[in-house]
Amino acid sequence: MDAEFQAEVVDILKDKAAEIFGSDPATLSADTRFIEDLHCKSVNIVQFASALEDEYEVEVPFMELNKKKTFGEAAALVDEKLSM
Known part of the structure; x- marks a missing residue:
């Protein structure tokens, strides 16, 4: 995963938190x-x-996100969904 993209997703999660x-x-x-x-x-x-x-x-299913422990894992999920 692109480090810049991961940082962008993490920033969105930080703002939401x-x-x-x-x-x-x-x-x-x-x-x-x-x-x-x-x-x-x-x-x-x-x-x-x-x-x-x-x-x-992009659809981010609640049940899939719920299985992720960290913001970084959530960012990887978004990257995976966008790659489909």
Whole structure:
């Protein structure tokens, strides 16, 4: 995966986390974990999926995103969906 593209996707996730949880985006990274670090609930994963779908006009199934542990893994999923 292109490192620049991954950074772009991670930035979108960081911005969404800031919006949902009031997190400081500067404290988040590709290694940020949805459950352990942000304590995401199912509804939050849906919010992240929607943000990615809106940005990239690609379907990001909730159940697939829900299996990803980190922002970096989520970015890889978006890259995979765009490559199909």
